[in-house]
Amino acid sequence: MSRATSIPVLDLTRYDEALKGDIARAVGDVFASGRFVLGPAVESFEHDLAAFLGCRHVVGVSSGTDALLVALMALGVGPGDEVVTSPFTFFASGGVVARLGARPVFVDIEPAGFQLDPARLADALSERTRAIVPVHLYGQGADMGAILAVAQARGIPVLEDACQAIGATVDGRAAGAIGDLGAFSFYPTKNLGAAGDAGAVATNDDALAALLRDLRVHGAAQTYVHERVGGNFRLDAIQAAVLRAKLPRLPGWNERRRSIAALYRERLAGLERAGRLVLPAELPGRRHVYHQFVVRLRTGGRDRVRRRMAERGVATSVFYPIPLHLQACFRELGGRPGDFPEAERAAGEVLALPIFPELRDDEAARVAEALRESLEGS
């Protein structure tokens, strides 16, 4: 059988010419300014992103990981503290907690949307809990209303990990701008991607914003005067310029991701009815921006399905195969298989299909067909 060109999970080389021109001009302006770290290009991007999110402050930083780290530093998290998050996420959501000498405490996910389950949250809190970090996984918001209700009753700040969810909304509000702080990643594969590493923290709190700005430059409110120990979490001007050129296109790109998701949904509905897979749920009040389109395979044999899809020229991914409580580096936390059954079940069942704005409808149709064929007889 002759194979058409293969379909990757993501193709960052499919750029339109107009955008290429806008980026070249924006980068040229940075060179002309001679300001390569922070400076006016970063300030302009921070301003535009704050307007997009509808929040008071955006502080550009060096990556999504550093956005989480510096946000926890601003909340004063340190040794002896606990930070509550999901066990089913990218490593950084829990890794930053350990880096500060604090203890990550996990709360299982709700199975429909893969998000931290607010019903289990209160039981995970203690007098040492210094922050709650819900993760808006795959581009869909966590249940912020319920999470904030628990957090506010206990006076615990909420840091949203919105690294996968720029442009998503929860009850009409921008994910990442609802809690006390929100962390964003602009890693090139994200819905809004830089040309390298970049991130940002959003907040409506003036004092936290000022603290974040200090911590981003080694805790120096004035050059060479250090009130506290921070780090080098600065955002490069070139990354900010690229991001600012791309930001006006983000709503259109997210819309396109949603139409690809609708196409997948239509083509895969029969498999769901037959009990072979579960399509991603769109939870009430949430606008999903499909950073990933993730199905659950009900039949087992995920490796075999992936192999058969690869033979048909379709790449797939698994986000994430090992929950955080079972990672070797967290062994001393005492996590055991069975501790968080929903996260563990999801880790064994999830399969991410190709999704990016430039993916064509005929390619998405081929992906759905390849999944159908690969599930047959599995």
Ligand SMILES: Cc1ncc(COP(=O)(O)O)c(C=O)c1O
């Ligand atoms: C949920 C989540 N948190 C944090 C991060 C960290 O972002 P970065 O890769 O920009 O450090 C990512 C990105 O990979 C992510 O998906």
